[in-house]
Amino acid sequence: MSWTNVCEVSHVKEEFPFSGTVGGKEIGIYLVDGEYYALEDVCPHAYALLSQGFVEDGKVECPLHEAVFDIKTGQCLREPGGRDLKRYPLRVVENRIQITLIEE
Numbered sequence: 001m002s003w004t005n006v007c008e009v010s011h012v013k014e015e016f017p018f019s020g021t022v023g024g025k026e027i028g029i030y031l032v033d034g035e036y037y038a039l040e041d042v043c044p045h046a047y048a049l050l051s052q053g054f055v056e057d058g059k060v061e062c063p064l065h066e067a068v069f070d071i072k073t074g075q076c077l078r079e080p081g082g083r084d085l086k087r088y089p090l091r092v093v094e095n096r097i098q099i100t101l102i103e104e
């Protein structure tokens, strides 16, 4: 499994996820209850970056049409999201967040 550096842990806050591009894919990195999560960042409904949406209680709301997703599971909790989000394995190595693009 090949791991790619995405950002430092200090770049990710509970209310302010990190948005980055890995292997041509836009990825959002979130912090919930002390754990980090990597999700596809482009909303499945249309083009909006979910990491720029409103984050609260482990959920992110799309800034464009207000679909809601569970950050830990990627589950679509409110339409018009259309489907669950892809999740990516993540690990922390010496304060660096790394992911691999194999979908969970």
Ligand code: FES
Pocket (backbone or CB within 6 Å): 043, 044, 045, 046, 047, 048, 062, 063, 064, 065, 066, 067, 079, 080, 081
């Ligand atoms: S683009 Fe996200 S709900 Fe429409």
